[in-house]
Amino acid sequence: MNSQHLKNIVEAALLAAGHPLTLEQLTALFAEGEQPAREELRSALDELRQDCGQRGIELKEVSSGYRFQAKEAFAPWVSRLWDERPTRYSRALLETLALMAYRQPITRAEIEDIRGVAVSSNIVKTLLEREWIRVVGHREVPGRPALYGTTRQFLDSFNLKTLNDLPPLAEIRNLDELSKDLFEDLPEAEFIIAGLPDVAEDATHDTVASAMTTEQHNHTP
Amino acid sequence: MNSQHLKNIVEAALLAAGHPLTLEQLTALFAEGEQPAREELRSALDELRQDCGQRGIELKEVSSGYRFQAKEAFAPWVSRLWDERPTRYSRALLETLALMAYRQPITRAEIEDIRGVAVSSNIVKTLLEREWIRVVGHREVPGRPALYGTTRQFLDSFNLKTLNDLPPLAEIRNLDELSKDLFEDLPEAEFIIAGLPDVAEDATHDTVASAMTTEQHNHTP
Amino acid sequence: MSGRLSSTANVESQVAGIAASTVETPQQQELPFAMVNGEAMALQPQDLYIPPDALEVFLETFEGPLDLLLYLIKRQNLDILNIPIAEITRQYMVYIELMKTLRLELVAEYLVMAAMLVEIKSRMLLPRPAGVAEGEEGDPRAELVRRLQEYERYKKAALDIDTLPQMGRDVFPAQVDKPDAQVFKIAPAVTLHEVLLALKDVLARADMFSHHHIQLEPLSVRERMSNILNSISAEKFTEFTTLFTIEEGRRGVVVTLLAILELVKETLIELIQTELFGPIYVKVPGHVNELAAS
Numbered sequence: 153m154n155s156q157h158l159k160n161i162v163e164a165a166l167l168a169a170g171h172p173l174t175l176e177q178l179t180a181l182f183a184e185g186e187q188p189a190r191e192e193l194r195s196a197l198d199e200l201r202q203d204c205g206q207r208g209i210e211l212k213e214v215s216s217g218y219r220f221q222a223k224e225a226f227a228p229w230v231s232r233l234w235d236e237r238p239t240r241y242s243r244a245l246l247e248t249l250a251l252m253a254y255r256q257p258i259t260r261a262e263i264e265d266i267r268g269v270a271v272s273s274n275i276v277k278t279l280l281e282r283e284w285i286r287v288v289g290h291r292e293v294p295g296r297p298a299l300y301g302t303t304r305q306f307l308d309s310f311n312l313k314t315l316n317d318l319p320p321l322a323e324i325r326n327l328d329e330l331s332k333d334l335f336e337d338l339p340e341a342e343f344i345i346a347g348l349p350d351v352a353e354d355a356t357h358d359t360v361a362s363a364m365t366t367e368q369h370n371h372t373p
Numbered sequence: 374m375n376s377q378h379l380k381n382i383v384e385a386a387l388l389a390a391g392h393p394l395t396l397e398q399l400t401a402l403f404a405e406g407e408q409p410a411r412e413e414l415r416s417a418l419d420e421l422r423q424d425c426g427q428r429g430i431e432l433k434e435v436s437s438g439y440r441f442q443a444k445e446a447f448a449p450w451v452s453r454l455w456d457e458r459p460t461r462y463s464r465a466l467l468e469t470l471a472l473m474a475y476r477q478p479i480t481r482a483e484i485e486d487i488r489g490v491a492v493s494s495n496i497v498k499t500l501l502e503r504e505w506i507r508v509v510g511h512r513e514v515p516g517r518p519a520l521y522g523t524t525r526q527f528l529d530s531f532n533l534k535t536l537n538d539l540p541p542l543a544e545i546r547n548l549d550e551l552s553k554d555l556f557e558d559l560p561e562a563e564f565i566i567a568g569l570p571d572v573a574e575d576a577t578h579d580t581v582a583s584a585m586t587t588e589q590h591n592h593t594p
Numbered sequence: 595m596s597g598r599l600s601s602t603a604n605v606e607s608q609v610a611g612i613a614a615s616t617v618e619t620p621q622q623q624e625l626p627f628a629m630v631n632g633e634a635m636a637l638q639p640q641d642l643y644i645p646p647d648a649l650e651v652f653l654e655t656f657e658g659p660l661d662l663l664l665y666l667i668k669r670q671n672l673d674i675l676n677i678p679i680a681e682i683t684r685q686y687m688v689y690i691e692l693m694k695t696l697r698l699e700l701v702a703e704y705l706v707m708a709a710m711l712v713e714i715k716s717r718m719l720l721p722r723p724a725g726v727a728e729g730e731e732g733d734p735r736a737e738l739v740r741r742l743q744e745y746e747r748y749k750k751a752a753l754d755i756d757t758l759p760q761m762g763r764d765v766f767p768a769q770v771d772k773p774d775a776q777v778f779k780i781a782p783a784v785t786l787h788e789v790l791l792a793l794k795d796v797l798a799r800a801d802m803f804s805h806h807h808i809q810l811e812p813l814s815v816r817e818r819m820s821n822i823l824n825s826i827s828a829e830k831f832t833e834f835t836t837l838f839t840i841e842e843g844r845r846g847v848v849v850t851l852l853a854i855l856e857l858v859k860e861t862l863i864e865l866i867q868t869e870l871f872g873p874i875y876v877k878v879p880g881h882v883n884e885l886a887a888s
Binding site for chain 2: 657658659660661674675703707740741743744745746747748749750751752753754755756758759760761762763764765766767768769770771772773
């Protein structure tokens with residue numbers, strides 16, 4: 153067998169296998185009588201290793217055989233493939249956050265009472281992980297429920313100096329009349345608009361879309 | 374960014390991803406401000422494609438993006454990596470799939486009408502499980518039968534970028550070419566006509582009528 | 595795969611045998627009628643006996659009546675646009691007879707086609723009424739030809755699809771191990787506007803129930819309430835005065851005082867003064883030994 157041909161078969165097999173292959177396994181790809189000698193295989197592997205010099209992958213011999221792998225040097229880019237994509241927050245989460253900001257310190261039960269529906273533990277967990285809220289105490293009633301309040305991180309995320317910079321409740325109730333320049337220079341808003349087409353499949357797309365509509369509506373005199 | 378560096382990142386990412394990557398997904402590997410232009414990415418992909426000339430793998434653009442794959446020429450060796458032979462699909466399945474690909478959206482009844490035989494539920498189930506087809510809607514007729522269409526996965530599985538890449542359908546020849554002489558091939562017909570013109574009609578009448586009914590029924594989706 | 599091929603070959607020869615009996619193609623006659631379980635079956639022309647096994651193979655080989663008709667037409671090299679209906683019908687009926695003897699439930703579709711063929715044949719036998727213009731009534735074969743052609747193109751398309759390079763059969767995805775690296779979780783961006791819109795909704799809902807009429811204190815007070823709660827504990831007494839920051843000025847002191855009063859009203863804190871004009875302490879109500887979870 154032509155050595156180029158052998159090399160190609162070995163390369164194709166190693167890359168298609170998805171796991172390391174031993175010399176025996178590589179030999180077994182060939183029919184009886186056509187099987188390459190060990191030295192032929194080894195020199196094909198050697199050549200493949202050298203060919204990788206300028207490439208993004210390398211050929212490694214590990215305990216269970218030979219395998220191609222992405223070079224370590226490119227890991228910072230390649231590993232972004234597995235970054236968890238941002239999903240939109242649900243309306244329930246945003247409502248919970250808003251109530252925690254305006255009615256803090258507040259328990260989950262009180263939020264549920266106002267919203268009329270249960271607040272899932274996941275929502276609270278997400279808000280805690282994001283460090284937008286924290287437990288500031290416990291209400292001394294049976295079960296000692298946690299009291300939540302917002303954090304400095306929350307203020308920073310929304311470009312606020314103090315909670316007082318949030319619009320008063322009366323304005324919220326008439327949000328349509330809310331001055332548009334309040335939101336004009338929020339950098340995040342642009343990000344969301346730019347990113348919108350990518351979340352087309354997202355379950356919460358509707359919410360976003362309706363928020364967008366409202367916003368656009370506000371902007372149109 | 375150095376074009377060799379870009380090329381290496383693209384190669385490493387395509388091989389590590391385990392599924393095809395779009396230009397958008399490749400762009401997203403880079404931080405804001407370092408993202409390559411579309412043309413740069415395209416030319417990196419072009420170079421990678423050319424580099425494969427003498428190698429065991431090739432770069433292919435399919436429906437959901439770019440992917441490296443072992444060349445068809447090496448399938449006889451590569452396929453020995455797996456004990457199981459690839460399944461060969463039955464003609465019934467392939468014909469059903471062909472109708473769904475070329476005539477989508479299409480209902481099962483419409484497929485049965487063209488093929489002249491019932492389509493087994495197993496075939497539809499297998500195609501759905503392979504994610505080659507999906508229900509794209511329902512025809513608004515009694516029973517609201519499902520309308521089927523093919524998926525990206527189908528195109529990817531058959532090495533296609535778009536449905537336009539499917540082999541063209543054979544042309545239908547014009548019915549005007551039908552032989553004008555209705556009786557030229559009927560030696561026995563002459564005999565019957567000469568003998569019993571009226572009886573011939575009677576004998577087959579019932580069968581014909583019922584066949585017509587059945588057929589018309591079949592045609593209604 | 596080889597099994598399927600040979601069974602197809604069996605049917606080819608079996609079909610050829612039938613053809614020999616009906617169309618008289620002499621070169622086919624010395625072939626065995628069919629191979630069943632490796633044994634050659636001799637053709638018995640008297641009653642056209644087909645072993646049950648062979649018939650099943652036959653039924654599996656043809657994808658229905660249109661497929662069988664196409665086979666009959668192709669085998670005789672006939673133009674699909676010019677089918678000798680009488681002859682094809684006769685051959686077709688031979689197959690139907692064979693099927694009927696065994697597996698009637700499998701052949702319903704074939705019988706429908708037989709009826710259609712007989713209908714076409716009978717219509718062709720009828721003398722064309724004088725005065726009816728050519729083509730006005732249409733060739734009775736037209737519908738059959740249309741269906742045959744339609745079916746044939748998808749039969750061909752199915753074969754074409756099968757010859758496309760298929761993942762896992764002809765081409766295999768190339769893959770390398772993913773590098774070990776940290777996976778980052780990207781949090782979604784939220785605008786203040788979204789949060790406020792959410793609040794507006796929830797207030798609108800709550801307003802519908804009168805007992806939920808929500809009165810909100812100035813936000814600075816609510817914020818201060820959180821901060822005070824966070825700075826005191828159940829284990830120790832905090833001196834009242836330490837909660838105030840003089841640098842904040844009169845306004846800040848008022849906010850803190852309102853926050854403390856609100857906290858007391860909501861029984862979130864207790865104010866304790868053990869002696870007249872003595873220091874006032876602030877404490878989270880409840881048992882002293884309980885740890886504040888946080």
